[in-house]
Amino acid sequence: METxxxxxxxxxxxxxxxxxxxxxxxxxxxxxxxxxxxxxRLLESALDxxxxxxxxxxxxxxxxxxxxNSRNGKRSKTVLTDVGPVEIEVPRDREGSFEPQIVKKRQxxxxxxxxxxxxxxxxxxxxxxxxxxxxxxxxAEVSKTTISTITDAVMEGMAEWQNRPLDPVCPxxxxxxxxxxxxxxxxxxxxxxxxxxxTAEGHRDILGSWAGDGxxxxxxxxxxxxxxxxxxLDDVLMLVRDGLKGLPDAVGEVWPCTVVQTCVVHLRRAxxxxxxRQDWDKIAKALKPVYTVPTEDxxxxxxxxxxxxxxxxxxxxxxxxxxxxxxxxxxxQFDAEIRRIVCTTNAIESVNARIRRAVRARGHFPSEAAAxxxxxxxVMRLDPTGTGRKRWTSRWKRALQAFxxxxxxxxxxxxx
Numbered sequence: 001m002e003t004x005x006x007x008x009x010x011x012x013x014x015x016x017x018x019x020x021x022x023x024x025x026x027x028x029x030x031x032x033x034x035x036x037x038x039x040x041r042l043l044e045s046a047l048d049x050x051x052x053x054x055x056x057x058x059x060x061x062x063x064x065x066x067x068x069n070s071r072n073g074k075r076s077k078t079v080l081t082d083v084g085p086v087e088i089e090v091p092r093d094r095e096g097s098f099e100p101q102i103v104k105k106r107q108x109x110x111x112x113x114x115x116x117x118x119x120x121x122x123x124x125x126x127x128x129x130x131x132x133x134x135x136x137x138x139x140a141e142v143s144k145t146t147i148s149t150i151t152d153a154v155m156e157g158m159a160e161w162q163n164r165p166l167d168p169v170c171p172x173x174x175x176x177x178x179x180x181x182x183x184x185x186x187x188x189x190x191x192x193x194x195x196x197x198x199t200a201e202g203h204r205d206i207l208g209s210w211a212g213d214g215x216x217x218x219x220x221x222x223x224x225x226x227x228x229x230x231x232x233l234d235d236v237l238m239l240v241r242d243g244l245k246g247l248p249d250a251v252g253e254v255w256p257c258t259v260v261q262t263c264v265v266h267l268r269r270a271x272x273x274x275x276x277r278q279d280w281d282k283i284a285k286a287l288k289p290v291y292t293v294p295t296e297d298x299x300x301x302x303x304x305x306x307x308x309x310x311x312x313x314x315x316x317x318x319x320x321x322x323x324x325x326x327x328x329x330x331x332x333q334f335d336a337e338i339r340r341i342v343c344t345t346n347a348i349e350s351v352n353a354r355i356r357r358a359v360r361a362r363g364h365f366p367s368e369a370a371a372x373x374x375x376x377x378x379v380m381r382l383d384p385t386g387t388g389r390k391r392w393t394s395r396w397k398r399a400l401q402a403f404x405x406x407x408x409x410x411x412x413x414x415x416x
Contacts, residue, residue: 036086039081039086040086040087040088043079043086043088043102043103044088044089046102047088047090047091047100047102047103048091050098050100050101050102051071051091051093051098051100054093054097054098054099055069055070055071055093059071069093069094069095069097070093070094071091071092071093071094072092072093072094073091073092074089074090074091074092075089075090075092076088076089076090077089077090077103077108078108079103079107079108080108088103090103108146116134117130117134117147117150117151118150118151118154118377119381120133121147121151121374121377123357123358123361123378125361126362126363127144127147127148127151128144130147131144131147151373151377152373154373154376154377155369155373158372158373158376161208161376161380162208162209163231164231165231165232166197166205166207166228166231166232166233167197167199167200167205167232167233168232168233168234168235169200169233169234169235169236169237169410169411170197170198170199170200170205170233170235170236170237171198171199171200171237171238171399171400171403171407171411172197172198172236172237172238172239172240172341172342172403173195173196173197173198173207173236173238173239173240174195174196174197174239174240174241174348175193175194175195175196175239175240175241175242175244175247175348176193176194176196176241176242176263176348176349176352177191177192177193177194177212177242177244177352178191178192178194178352178355178356178359178375179191179192180192180359180364180365180371180374180375181359181363181364181365182364182365182366182367182368182370182371183364183365183366183367184367184368187364189214190211190212190213190214190368190371191211191212191213191214191216192209192210192211192212192355192371192372192375193209193210193211193212193216193224193244194206194208194209194348194351194352194355194375195207195208195209195224195228196348196351197233197236198396198400200400200411201393202392202393202394202395202396202397202400203392203393204392206351206379206382207228207233208227208228209372209375209376209379210224211368211371211372216244216245216246217245217246218246218247218249218250219246220246221244221246221247221249221250221251222249222250222253222254224250225250225251225253225254225255226254228254229254229255235255235257235258235410236251236255236258237258237259237403237407237410237411238258238259238260238261238330238338238342238403239251239255239258239259239260239261240261240262240263240342241260241261241262241263241327242262242263242266243262243263243266243267243270243324247260248260248326248327257410259330260327260330261327261328261330261331261342261343262324262327262328263343264291264328264331264343265343267320267321267324267328268284268287268291270320271283271287271317271320271321272284274314274316274317274320275314275317279313279314283310283314283317286305286306286309286310287306289302289305290302290303290306290321291328291332291343293332294332295332296329296332296333299329299332303321306318331343334402334406335402335406337398337399337401337402338399338402338403338406340399341396341399351379351382354378354382355375355378355379358374358375358377358378359371359374359375359378362374
């Protein structure tokens with residue numbers, strides 16, 4: 001007899017199921033639909049198979065008669081699946097030693113539902129909004145308490161992520177913050193600091209997140225940087241920051257050879273805070289020669305020209321640049337490949353933009369832990385397809401070669 005290929009059998013089987021469902025007026029999806037019924041049958045069949053393996057004999061097999069442990073009926077249980085809630089019959093044994101694996105004891109949700117809840121939470125939906133979404137789309141009643149339990153389960157993974165080992169050398173670390181609203185007695189803005197590194201292979205690696213109160217000094221940053229060093233990060237070639245006070249002093253203690261660079265874009269934006277709106281374009285045009293010249297001496301000359309033109313009207317802008325000068329000029333000693341990357345924290349700004357969307361959607365958080373959890377979920381879902389990682393690595397190839405030359409092989413030593 002001719003053997004029919006399994007793929008053909010599968011296709012014929014599926015076509016027959018769909019045709020019979022349509023003929024009987026049965027919906028394919030929704031409550032009581034074909035997909036729910038198939039899910040029920042598949043789960044129950046798998047559970048019966050597990051019971052057979054556990055007892056060592058098939059159902060109704062005379063071998064099991066008076067042979068010790070045996071089947072002892074079934075109990076109903078509703079589990080939430082990707083196709084909605086499904087009521088299944090779970091087999092029991094007389095000794096109560098059966099431990100099902102496909103739907104474990106006390107398990108009420110299959111894996112896909114948890115992933116769905118975490119994904120929606122990472123996009124900033126509140127627990128109530130997630131509950132409403134599941135009810136509207138899947139007809140599943142999932143309480144806010146259950147959703148909270150699902151999201152709380154990520155805290156262990158978050159702790160592991162925050163304490164994981166790091167590469168020994170990174171060419172660049174960017175540090176910036178996202179402001180979130182946290183209710184601590186009263187709702188107030190609090191910074192969540194993010195550290196993003198570029199690895200020696202050109203990959204993006206978010207090293208961790210830390211909550212602050214906005215008044216962080218050298219002591220706070222010494223603790224954060226020491227934590228990173230204790231996790232294995234022994235050397236950082238350049239650290240780019242957005243005017244965070246006390247950070248340069250802490251860097252000098254932890255990584256004495258690291259070059260600290262102030263983000264030029266943030267410095268320029270900060271200048272606008274002291275100028276009238278009608279002068280912003282003129283200020284931007286006058287400052288551009290300061291950070292686009294080839295040498296530090298040339299930058300000093302252009303800044304003196306800026307001071308002569310605008311110093312009397314906007315002395316606060318002049319003081320801003322003078323105070324930041326020591327951390328502004330380092331990038332001027334490098335070639336264009338390095339300058340293009342380290343003169344701004346745009347590398348981390350794109351990450352923070354995604355995080356901001358999530359935290360803004362939530363409004364405010366009841367605690368610091370809740371805010372950090374939301375940030376972590378957003379970080380874990382930054383690049384689900386991996387295409388961003390490929391673009392990032394490709395973009396950094398030439399810059400990494402320039403870094404290795406400029407820093408006397410400290411980067412290539414990390415690859416040995």
